[in-house]
Each structure stands twice: as C-alpha cells, then as structure tokens.
Amino acid sequence: MSSTINHLHHHHRIDGQISPLTSSCPHLADFRSRNGAKPFRALQDCLRVKPPGGRAGIRREPSEVPRCAACGDSSPSRLYACVACAAVFCHAPSGGPSHASAHAASMPLGGHEIAVDVDRAELFCCACRDQIYDRDFDAAVVLCQSAALKSAITVQSSGNPENMRKRRRVDYRPWSPDVRERLLMDNGSSVLDCEIDRPRGLRGLNNLGNTCFMNSVLQALLHTPPLRDYFLSDRHNRYYCQLKNANGMIKGVKLCLACDVDAMFSAVFSGDRKPYSPAKFLYSWWQHASNLASYDQQDAHEFFISMLDGIHENVERDRGKRHGDCCIAHRVFSGILRSDVMCMACGFTSTTYDPCVDISLDLEPHQVTAHGKTSAKSHPSSNSEANGFSSTQIPTTSTLIGCLDRFTRPERLGSDQKFFCQQCQVSQESLKQMSIRKLPLVSCFHIKRFEHSHTRKMSRKVDRYLQFPFSLDMAPYLSSSILRSRFGNRVFSFEGDDGDDVAANEMSSEFELFAVVTHSGKLDAGHYVTYLRLSNQWYKCDDAWITRVNENVVRAAQGYMMFYVQKMLYYRASAQVCPS
C-alpha cells in the first residue's frame, strides 16, 4: 500500500493511536472521482444494525443470507459486496481463492475494486487486498448506528458535568525575569549542596510499631510531584492555617491533617539525612480514623484512602466548587469514571459519572492453555510479545495493561443481576462497561491482592506476579476511545459532549511510573516496601533504610499499588549536574 501523506495532514485516532491520514488507496480515489458527490448513497439503504447496540451490516433485504456469486458459499467468514454492482463474493486470505479479487480483475474498465464487508460494514479494496477507510462512508455508518441506540445520561454523583464545561482557559504568556526580579532571585536563593550520593528529599521513616503500611504510602506521597510542589511552595502553611483554628477542634485538640503533612514535607526535604519519625502525623491520623488507631498492621491502600479523606475533610464545604478543586488531595488524585449500562432488549443506555481517587483492579483469573490445563506464571517473565509465537501456548503473564483491558471490557450482567431499564420499565439483562472520562494528575492503581471471603470466612493473599510498565498510555481506556470502539473501525471525528475534558485528556494521557508500593509475606504477617523513581534512579525505601537499586529489581517486585504521574509533570533528568 502506498504511504504518501495526505495533503490535509489530518491527525486522527484509531483505537487511541494518533496516525496521519496516510495511504489513501488509489482505487478508492478513482472510485470517488467516478461516482460523484455521494458515492456510497446506494449502500445507505442497505445498512442494517443488529439490535441492540450491535454491529452494522450490509443486507439488501433485512433477512438476506449473503452468498458468494461465484461459488454459492455462504459460510466463509468474510463476504464482500461490490459497491458498484452489489454482487457478493467471498475472499480468502492470501493463497486461497478470492472471488472478490477475480471480480475486480474481470472488469476491463475497472471501477469494481471497492467492496464492503457484509457483516462489519467496513470498506475493502479487492485490488490492494486490504482494508481501506473513507470518511463519508464511516460517517454514514456511525449515524446509522447512533440512531439505533437511544441513550440518556443520568448524573448521580456530586460532580455535575455542567460545571466542568465552564472551565475558563487562561492564555499562555511566556515569562522571563526582569532586572529587579533577577536581583530578588539571586538574593533569595542559596546554592544547593551537591547531591551525588542521594537526592534531596529522600529520608528514611522510622517504624513506630507495625507502621510500614503508613511509611510506604507516605514515601510515595512525599514524592508525588504535584503534592510535593504544593507543600514545598508553601501553599498550605501550618503556622497560618485558618482551617485548623476554625474547624478542627476535636476533643480539645486542634486537628488539621494537611498541617501535619506540611510539617513532614519540611522535615523530609530539610537536608537532614537521619531517619524521621512521623509520630505527630500518626497521632493526628489516629484522631481522624479512630477505628484504625492501633499498633496492628493495617492495609496500605485503606490508609491511603483514609489519608486523602482526612485532608479533604478539613476543607471548607463549598458546594459550588468544580470537580477536584475542593482540596489538594482531590486536585491531584481525583478522576472521573464513566459507567454505561445498556439494556440488552432495547438498547437503552444509562450513563453515570462517579469521581474516584484511585482504580482498584482485579488480577486476571488463571489462563487456560489449549490443552485445558491451567497455568499461572508466578515468576517474572519477559513480555509475552517478545517470546514469539508458540503454536499451542497462550501467553499467561498477568500485566497491568491486561487488568486495565479487563476493567474496561463490556461485562454482561447476568440473569441474577438484572438492571431496571427505564425504557422497558422492567428489569432486563444488560451490558455494563466502564471507562475513564477524566484522568487525574496522578493515577493510583491498587491491585486487589487480598481476598476476603465472607461466605468461607477466610481471607487470602494472591501472590501472583503482575508485570507493570514504566510508561503508560491511558488513551485506550478513555471514554472517548471506548465509545469510538463501539462503532468498529471507523475514520470519523466523534464530537463528544465532553468538550474541555476531551481536549485535556487527549493532550495528557501519557503517564510515567514514579512509585511502587509492594507487599511481601502473608496476609497477616507481611511487610510493605516502596520503590521510588528519582532522576531516573530507583531507590528502595524500607522504613528507615534507603538504598539505591537497579530498575530490574523494581520490575520483578510484586506490585500492590502503582503510582503514575502525567508525563507533563514529570522531570526525567537522567543525571544530577553538580556545580563545579
């Protein structure tokens, strides 16, 4: 296929990948020039959408069973209808008979090269023997599929999409200091001491009695770029905190968790290398989460949620605030999940938006090989693609990407989980699909390794290894991508109702890993350790002991919580330069 860049230089996304609109098939261009303004007009009447929310197909009569005109076969998986003369032919992949290609070749004047897949409504060029894309055709198909679906959006959460649309954009103005500002900068700053051995801000945390669950999460948060920048630029000053004095009198004690966090940041980034004891913070957190106040080992994820909640709780209650503007914890971690539930009887879709501060993922179930034996790789293995193709084995390593795929896959709600359909006015079986409407600045992925079974009154830990990438592109899991994929392979610019969110998402769907909280040991007798990535070096933070480690150690670790920050906010300076 030719790969000349289209003159229009359009960039569009297919399945989340940006690609220039290349390789316009010459036969398609020829077909369009022969057939005038609406070359696919005839096909429009033959578009049938299998309800509900199903694929679009091409049928001359609604109940037509397409057969190959040459061999009468209706069983091959791909049948193509010639757009010029509506004759249907089969096409087998390279090597096999292709009556479709023969048909195209048999027309001396040409014009019969373009065909359409009768089951998928996708264009095909019989001469190039490959799939092609046309904007007008795909627009018509999408229109037809959308008309078959009726949907409503119900907003059940506190975050109202109306507010999000009013976000004003500030124009970018570049800045460079004038003479006075430069003088201020020189006078007010001091040269940082050389940090070859260890970057500033790395400081061990003493274990105060089974508090590794807290230390591990604190280490990750102390190095969460937007959070670190917020506190180090004095955005919450513990000496002038109004909130502490106004709100927080609990049992006669002034309580503001953010003030204690501020104190911690000051201590950890002070340059002092002795391990720090977060006793004051622990005491404050116990005040906030009194049900967890003990020296027992706790769950690190539960602590994480509780801590964010504590920072949020002390903020003034302001109903009018936009999503995520209430407190720094939500500004950094809060995203919006979209849930679509589609009735399988009538196609009516109910959509809800819920804010979330992290995403909890199930580990994939054991994979089954071709011979029916279950296998679960519990040792780290290289990425499945690198192994090449073995004829009977399916790659079985669990990956974070795999978990995210499963999270956003359409899930059937069976007969025991029927959903009340507003259109049918009765409970029906439905299809549920999750997607991400708005990405947070920092994504925290929590792997559900602790299984608590009420029925069997036991809990267990799943130790299975999970491969996670250092760089992650979240584009395929966005609502815009998920919605787009429901229409098949289309070249069509979908106008979302999202507006600003879509633009913001598409600019910033790339994430970089900066912290991994790992758990080793058993359910009730285990230990949490955090790996931090600073200046592209990895450091192991095991309570009071900080050591530099090779990145392969991190890759092989058993991830429990993974923290990814938007690439724009992450500085990947590969080496510290020491002023000579």
Place this chain on the structure above:
Amino acid sequence: MDLLRERLIECGWKDEMKALCRAFMKKKGRSNVTVDDLVHVITPKGRASIPDSIKAELLQRIRAFLVQASV
C-alpha cells in the same frame, strides 16, 4: 453467533488475538501489513486456542437444536 462472540470476549480470547495481531504488526511494521496477512497468521492460532468449555457448550446447543428440530 452472538453467543459465541460473547463467550470468546468473556474468556479473554479476543484480547489475546488482539495482542497477537499487535505483536505481528510491530514486527512487520504498520504499513506493511494487510488484513489478509493478519488473518492468515492469526487463524491457526485462534482455532487452536479456543477453550474446551466453549466448544462443549456450543456443541451441546447444536445437538439440542438438532434433536428438537428433527421431531
């Protein structure tokens, strides 16, 4: 057909095929792959990797249909 499609998606077969396709395209380079190539490469692997439980379920349904249709 819809039931088969649903079962294959549920058990992760579709995702595995997708991953295989992506790997193949990475190897060959995006502009050098046609639908034909993909189908040719993927089909044997796909046929071999269908879980037995799905085969059993579909055979059972076909049998039941034939019995009921022949009466």
